[in-house]
Structures are given as C-alpha cells and as structure tokens.
Amino acid sequence: MKLYEHEALESIYKKYKIPSPRFVFATEPNDKVREFVEKEPAVVIKSMVLVGKRGKAGAVKVVSDKVQAIDVFKDLASREVYGEKSIGALVAEKLDIKKEFYLSVTYSTKDRAPAIIFSEHGGMDVEDINPSLIHTHVVKDVRSVYPYQIRNFLVEIGFSDSDLLRPLSELIVNVYNAFWQTEARLLEINPLVVAQVADKKKLVAADAVVLLDDDASVSPAVRYGARGGMGRPLTQREQDAILIDQGDHRGKAGSYVELDGDVALMTFGGGGSTVTAETAIEAGLRIANLTDIGGNPPAEKMYKIARIILSKPGLKAVLVCGGTASNTRIDVTLGEGLAKALDDMKAEGKLNPDLVWVVRRSGPEYVKGLRMLHECFVRNGIRGEIYDSQLPITEAPLRLRELMIKHIAYKPEDIA
Amino acid sequence: MKGPVYLNEKTGVVVIGATGREASQVIRESETLYPGIVKAGVTPGKGGSTELPVPVFDTLSQSLQDPKIGNSINTALIYVPPVSVLDAVMECLDGGIKVIYVITEHVPIRDSEIIYQEKVRRGAVIVGGTSLGCFVPSVGRIGAIGGKDPSIAFKAGGLVIISKSGGLTVTTAEMFRRRGWGTYCALAIGGDIISNTTYADVLAELKDDPNVKGVVMLGEPGGSYEEQAAEMIQAGGFNKPVAAFISGRFQERMPEGVAFGHAGAIVERGMGKASDKIARLEVAGKNHPVKVAFYYHELVSAIESLGVPRDFEDSVTDHVKPLYSTIS
Structure with missing residues (x-):
C-alpha cells in the first residue's frame, strides 16, 4: 500500500527521526494553512495524490506571495493529477537547497536482501540518473545495521562532503530502521536535500514515498484504510x-x-x-x-x-x-x-x-x-x-x- | 535415486499445521494417491489425534523422536497462517530438516527475508512461500498440486516445469500432456518478492540430471529471478532446451503511476518489467537453446522446435471443438 506524503511524514518520519520540512496538510485553505503561509517567507505547495511525477504535472508549486499562495492551495488541493483526484494539499516551508541527493531502501531480488540505494545526484527521476552515479549497499545481516557500516559505504563510493558523513550515516540508518520496522517494501526520499539553515548545513527529506507491505504482520489497511491499486478512488x-x-x-x-x-x-x-x-x-x-x-x-x-x-x-x-x-x-x-x-x-x-x-x-x-x-x-x-x-x-x-x-x-x- | 532433491523415493514428509482445513484435505488426498510419502503431521494441541491417516504430534521434535517414523522424516510442508510461518520454518531448520515447502500465501516480506538469510546460513532447500508444491510423476507429489485427479495433467516424461503460479504449473503440465510430453518434475516456486528457490536455483540443481529433456519456465513481472536464469544460461550454467513464457506485458500499458510494478524494479534499473525479462531471455536464446513464447499456448511449439522429444503419442491434434455451442 502506498502512503500519501503527509501520512508518511506524520506517522513514520516523525517516529524514526527522519528530518522533514515544517508542513501542514489540509483539504482546504483553513486557518492552519493561512497561519502557516503568513509565517513563512515562501512555501512549497503539493497536491496530495498517490501517483508519482507530480512536478511534471504541475502539481508542485513554489509561491512567495501570500494571497496567491491561498489560491494555489485551493487549486492544488482539488485538482486531478494524471486522472487521480487530490485528497488535499500539503504546504511546506521552502528550503534553501544547496544539494539534492537520492536515497531509498527496498528489497533487491538480485541479492534477496534489503538494499540501500544512494546517489549524490538526486532531484530527478531515478530512471534518469546515470547508473554509474547510483550506489547500492546490500544489507547482509538485516538485524544489525550501524552507522559505521554506512560511513564505510559512503567513503568507498567517494562521497564528497566529509562534514555530512556522520549525520548522513545516522539518517540512513534511521531510514533503514523505518523501512524494516514498519515492514515497508520501499521507502524513497527524492530529493534528500542539503539545506542551508542559518550558518549550518542540514539534511532534510523533501519528499516521502512509502510503500508498505500489504502482507505485513499488521495490515496497513487497518491503519490507513483500504486503498485501490489504480491511483484513483x-x-x-x-x-x-x-x-x-x-x-x-x-x-x-x-x-x-x-x-x-x-x-x-x-x-x-x-x-x-x-x-x-x-x-x-x-x-x-x-x-x-x-x-x-x-x-x-x-x-x-x-x-x-x-x-x-x-x-x-x-x-x-x-x-x-x-x-x-x-x-x-x-x-x-x-x-x-x-x-x-x-x-x-x-x-x-x-x-x-x-x-x-x-x-x-x-x-x-x-x-x-x-x-x-x-x-x-x-x-x-x-x-x-x-x-x-x-x-x-x-x-x-x-x-x-x-x-x-x-x-x-x-x-x-x-x-x- | 529416483527423483530430484525436491521430491524423491527417500522423501518423507511432515506437515506443519496438519489439521487445518486445506492441509488435512491434502494429506488425505495424497495418502490415497501416493501412500507413504507423508509420515506425520504437527499441530500444537492436537497431538495424538487420529483424525488423519498419519500420526499427529504437538511438536516437530516429538515427531522426529518417534521410534517408528522419526528417522524417515526429511522434508516439511508448511500450512500455518502467514504470521506463524517464520516460527514454523525455524522449528524445521532447528530440527535439522533440509527440504521445506512453504505453501502459505501472504507471508510478510520481512519474515521471508529472515527465512532466506537463515536458509542460506544452514544450507537448506526452501521452496516458497506461496508454493503449491511439487509433482514428480515417477515418485508422487508434495502439496495440493494436481488436485484429486492429477492424472489429467501429469504423466511421467522429460519436462521440468517451473512456475511462480501454482495453477499455471498444472495447466501447463496438462497442455503438454495432451500433446505428447510428460513431466519429470513440476515445481511451483511461488511469486513472493523474496523467493527461497528461484528458476536459477532449480536449473543449477537439475543441470546434470539425465532425466531432464527440457524445461518450461513460466515467469511474471517483478523482481529479477527470470533475468537471473537468463544470465545463468548465457554463462553456460545450463545447456538443455528452455521454453519460457513471461506474463504481464499488458501491465506496462496501464496508466501512468499504476502501482503494479514491484519495488525491486527500482533497484535493478530496467529489470522487473515483463518486456525486459523477455528481451533478456531472447538474448540468452541467441547462443543457447532458449525460446520465448509470445502466446502462452505457443510454449508447445517452442518445446517442439527446440527438439525435445515427445514422451508418448499425441492425444490432441485437431482443432478443438467446443463441448457445447449456442452460437452458429
């Protein structure tokens, strides 16, 4: 079962300490949305649909004008994206993005094991990234994954930013733990951004794709409600x-x-x-x-x-x-x-x-x-x-x- | 020894979850058709029950210690509910059982992953989850495969049928049987993301078995197990004729974003789609006896053109007429 972005942020990212932008989800531009827009210098507004490639369909917009932001919210909260009706919209702080990475955890049938996939060249569709720039770390022992293993992996693939080595390795372990403990099939962050916050560089997950195992020990349908596989009601x-x-x-x-x-x-x-x-x-x-x-x-x-x-x-x-x-x-x-x-x-x-x-x-x-x-x-x-x-x-x-x-x-x- | 590792004349089966509806029906049917293969059943709380044609124990350990049948048990058939499968597999592995079938569907992927890692560590053979079992006409069967009257589909011959879909395993055996080819071994490997026995595993196991005259491989979208078989064949790891059919090309024509694809497809970029699997097998077919059927029923002509000899006379040759027609 695929989760909506706001569901993933609320129920999984918070719990597993995966940093995300400040955000509000709503079905219409209510007081919370208005307050949020008032406080932020600029916001990103996204249609909440299950279908991918929202950006290409014009369902993700950056707005700095406060009045315009409400109109955009109204539009994106109710529009159809590739035939799928939005259930609402998410408004998030606009980050000062310095770099965009790609990160996911999923099962590799080649290795019959979970695989952590990382690229310093995120932000675009993963299919469009040059394969030589995508790196895979196969998890050989599913029950013991430590940040040091990830640092070894990152060093091995020539990861360029040594300041980020520790926070990134810890974040990746959090993402892996979220994947393993929530019984996901896929947890994808694209982009995982390096944002400038005051004088610091900070890692922030600017998107959340979570696919839970329908056969998980607790069925995701119990928690999130039944959901068709067709990307439509x-x-x-x-x-x-x-x-x-x-x-x-x-x-x-x-x-x-x-x-x-x-x-x-x-x-x-x-x-x-x-x-x-x-x-x-x-x-x-x-x-x-x-x-x-x-x-x-x-x-x-x-x-x-x-x-x-x-x-x-x-x-x-x-x-x-x-x-x-x-x-x-x-x-x-x-x-x-x-x-x-x-x-x-x-x-x-x-x-x-x-x-x-x-x-x-x-x-x-x-x-x-x-x-x-x-x-x-x-x-x-x-x-x-x-x-x-x-x-x-x-x-x-x-x-x-x-x-x-x-x-x-x-x-x-x-x-x- | 008669029969492959999956099922042979030395196979002695213990059924875990034996008194459940499906398992007890399978035990009764199998004991009628091929008596002696199933040795015991295990259901906690039902030890000593006489409702089945085989003795029932509370634990696997008790069945293995039984003076009469304990030594003959070397294979387990698991029918417990999805969340109990990991426990049942560990019980079998810890009991020293080296061949295990997981019939249960919908095993949590996370449990499947733990099972796979344990299987590798212990050097066991596990088939499934979501297996329908195994049929070796010269020996018998494990599981429900073929139902009450397997003779419609299965007759001894030289084909190995490997399929993710249990139903199609039988349907395929029948299609070939009606046209002159018999089965050496039909194995329903299941379509789980983490598969404990893959096409390549089966091909590696049977590559030197003189009983194998040809292989029929039925694939589906998702994962890369079909591609792994193609790579193995191309690398010279299996030299006998292989006819393959990969279902699911139509899923690629579904609207953008439809969640049919497996997560694995993202890992192995370009792998996972039916069309990619077909293309990969066709590449292997350039220098090796591999043919991919466009329509499923063209598997028959593929096996024929690869030179796999018929095992008996054709039973169906002409255009098939309907049993009933109300249209003219």
Whole structure:
C-alpha cells in the first residue's frame, strides 16, 4: 500500500527521526494553512495524490506571495493529477537547497536482501540518473545495521562532503530502521536535500514515498484504510466486490478492477487470470475488468461477483476462463452461482441478449458444471461456446475474438 | 535415486499445521494417491489425534523422536497462517530438516527475508512461500498440486516445469500432456518478492540430471529471478532446451503511476518489467537453446522446435471443438 506524503511524514518520519520540512496538510485553505503561509517567507505547495511525477504535472508549486499562495492551495488541493483526484494539499516551508541527493531502501531480488540505494545526484527521476552515479549497499545481516557500516559505504563510493558523513550515516540508518520496522517494501526520499539553515548545513527529506507491505504482520489497511491499486478512488463496483469476501473466508471472489473496455472477464486463479487477460489484450480485445476468483468459493459468492462483472454498461462479450482447478468446484461456481446470476438477471430484464460468450474451464465436477451452464445458456437464449481443458487456456480469448468479429462485427484494437 | 532433491523415493514428509482445513484435505488426498510419502503431521494441541491417516504430534521434535517414523522424516510442508510461518520454518531448520515447502500465501516480506538469510546460513532447500508444491510423476507429489485427479495433467516424461503460479504449473503440465510430453518434475516456486528457490536455483540443481529433456519456465513481472536464469544460461550454467513464457506485458500499458510494478524494479534499473525479462531471455536464446513464447499456448511449439522429444503419442491434434455451442 502506498502512503500519501503527509501520512508518511506524520506517522513514520516523525517516529524514526527522519528530518522533514515544517508542513501542514489540509483539504482546504483553513486557518492552519493561512497561519502557516503568513509565517513563512515562501512555501512549497503539493497536491496530495498517490501517483508519482507530480512536478511534471504541475502539481508542485513554489509561491512567495501570500494571497496567491491561498489560491494555489485551493487549486492544488482539488485538482486531478494524471486522472487521480487530490485528497488535499500539503504546504511546506521552502528550503534553501544547496544539494539534492537520492536515497531509498527496498528489497533487491538480485541479492534477496534489503538494499540501500544512494546517489549524490538526486532531484530527478531515478530512471534518469546515470547508473554509474547510483550506489547500492546490500544489507547482509538485516538485524544489525550501524552507522559505521554506512560511513564505510559512503567513503568507498567517494562521497564528497566529509562534514555530512556522520549525520548522513545516522539518517540512513534511521531510514533503514523505518523501512524494516514498519515492514515497508520501499521507502524513497527524492530529493534528500542539503539545506542551508542559518550558518549550518542540514539534511532534510523533501519528499516521502512509502510503500508498505500489504502482507505485513499488521495490515496497513487497518491503519490507513483500504486503498485501490489504480491511483484513483475505488469505483462503486470495486467497493461492492470487496464486500463479497468480508467476513467469509471460503474462497475468494471479491477481486475486481474496473477498466474502460467492453469485454468482461470472469477469470480464475492468479496465473490463469493474468495470462487470459494478457492474451485478450494482445489479441486486441478491450477488456472491461480484471478479476481473479479462486479457492473454491461458495455459489453465493460467485453469484455476487458475476452480477457485478455483468452490471458494467456497454459490454459486448464475456470470457469465462480458468485452468484445471485443483480445488474449486465447477458445478458450484459455474453450474450454480453463475447460472443463477444469469437466470435472475434475465428475469429482471437486466441480461443483455446480444453478449457473445466463451467459456473454458475444467476441474472438480466440470462435466456436470459445464452441462448445467449450457442448460442455463439454452433457457436464457445466451449465445456462446463452452470448452473444457482440451482447448489450451489462452486459445479461449482468441476463440472469443473470432466469434465477436463474425457475429457482432467487432473491430479489435490494433496493438502492434 | 529416483527423483530430484525436491521430491524423491527417500522423501518423507511432515506437515506443519496438519489439521487445518486445506492441509488435512491434502494429506488425505495424497495418502490415497501416493501412500507413504507423508509420515506425520504437527499441530500444537492436537497431538495424538487420529483424525488423519498419519500420526499427529504437538511438536516437530516429538515427531522426529518417534521410534517408528522419526528417522524417515526429511522434508516439511508448511500450512500455518502467514504470521506463524517464520516460527514454523525455524522449528524445521532447528530440527535439522533440509527440504521445506512453504505453501502459505501472504507471508510478510520481512519474515521471508529472515527465512532466506537463515536458509542460506544452514544450507537448506526452501521452496516458497506461496508454493503449491511439487509433482514428480515417477515418485508422487508434495502439496495440493494436481488436485484429486492429477492424472489429467501429469504423466511421467522429460519436462521440468517451473512456475511462480501454482495453477499455471498444472495447466501447463496438462497442455503438454495432451500433446505428447510428460513431466519429470513440476515445481511451483511461488511469486513472493523474496523467493527461497528461484528458476536459477532449480536449473543449477537439475543441470546434470539425465532425466531432464527440457524445461518450461513460466515467469511474471517483478523482481529479477527470470533475468537471473537468463544470465545463468548465457554463462553456460545450463545447456538443455528452455521454453519460457513471461506474463504481464499488458501491465506496462496501464496508466501512468499504476502501482503494479514491484519495488525491486527500482533497484535493478530496467529489470522487473515483463518486456525486459523477455528481451533478456531472447538474448540468452541467441547462443543457447532458449525460446520465448509470445502466446502462452505457443510454449508447445517452442518445446517442439527446440527438439525435445515427445514422451508418448499425441492425444490432441485437431482443432478443438467446443463441448457445447449456442452460437452458429
């Protein structure tokens, strides 16, 4: 889970003594914001969104005029950044920046260990820094990290400012401890600035990117609230889908990510769902959602997710696709859950009769389950084809594409 | 000895968290299909229970000291909840067990890191977390892989299937089985960020095993384990045919900032993306028998074109017809 900058500053930076600028977060220019602006000679105002590269989108501004600052705050607190609505804005003191470093801690899969990444050339996107100027210190023993080790590392990479050697090494250990103890996947400070404060040089973290492990021993969703992975608020369908699995651990049917397309996916299993979605996209189908159903959910869960998936307006086709389940009952999920959803939607006049369907599935009781679904197709006038696992899983989306071109004159997207 | 280190004729399994819903089902199924592989179960507070076809103990230590079965246990299969996995792995490592499967999903990354460092220190083999287990048709299976009727997917042959996704391991075995290739060993290594057994680890383990005729590798975005396999092959560390499919290219077409990418991608600049993994494997394929399939089902033609011999007659050759059609 990604944190908003103000959340990271408030709940993590303070606790682990990572120095940050003075700041105020608010959803609108309230008294606190006005007071803050009055006191500071100049301020930096930032939209609070989860998406990165805010600067390039004009969502970070430096203002010295006090009246203008309030207008800018209003604008940045409510604007959309790359399609994501700001939840507010953060106003911070403007630092007298002398240098900008890059610092992050994350897991390196190459070393299968946490890695501290540092560059004296921060401030720009890390991808844009010359790789030879980025240095990595791999943490070999995760439970004992000391500043002296970091000083050895900094000296080894030719770090130029010996005055900063001790404070920087201590700050990096604080950042590492924050990473390790909060169970983060990534803690990134870019830029970590050297600021002039009176006659002193001071290290200040001028940004905060924190990605917490969703599987942490205490789930970050408990502390910070559930949050979609799409950099936007959850849609109504996505919220409804989450409710399916709440308080009921029998299988998983509540994963649903809404997209713009017109081909609904009802896919099963992590790997199977991914390759199916992938093939559909490569074949030029515009998919309407991602989902990943598994772990033998009961019929009522399948019923609910099927109705959510099929409720999206503008659908042209549906792909029901999964491998050979080890555990998930095909008669229960497709023969009962999905079939009942179709029966009810038909009865309520909510079933689009023009949809084209392809089903590809196998697993426990699949002969019965596919037959039941076929009977449901017949009694509801649903058009489509049903396969078992003789058809390789990723040929199912290609088969759907053929049917759509033939029967509804679908024009696949030209991907290449 | 028949079978690789992951599962062979000497393998004797203790299941940790044995009386849970999933674990007890797997033990019953496995004992019906391949009797004798699972020796014991451990669940604190359930010692002496007779609900399973194998004896149940309160602690691992008790099971290892049992005069009848203690000496035959050398492998552990872990089914405990995510926050208890570290404890269970340490119990097994301290008990001297050298091959451990972690089936549990959603293990905290921090715990996975501690587990990995301990595994290296002790020279053990750990597969997972998020493994579905291992299937060696000439020996049997560990875990739920293949379900109640594994014969649909698994028949003895020469392929090694290595996959982060458990479901795709079985789906892939079945796709090949229906077209004439059998499996020597299928291993679901799991997709965790800190993976205890990677593609390269498996290739290193099996590089001199004469039973291996070809490898099917199923990859996903995130991390650099696929790239490490490509580098190892390119450096001459594995010489047999490898067909690979990397899923997840579509994630690169998602809107700016969508949080699909793994943190690891930042470390290994240019690594982690599906397209980069594919490119890296294709480079290895210039001088080595490596092919990357564009569509997943093209893995079959990739294995065929790499000259891996079929193990038995084709069972499916023609265009597959639907079981049912309501569209004409």
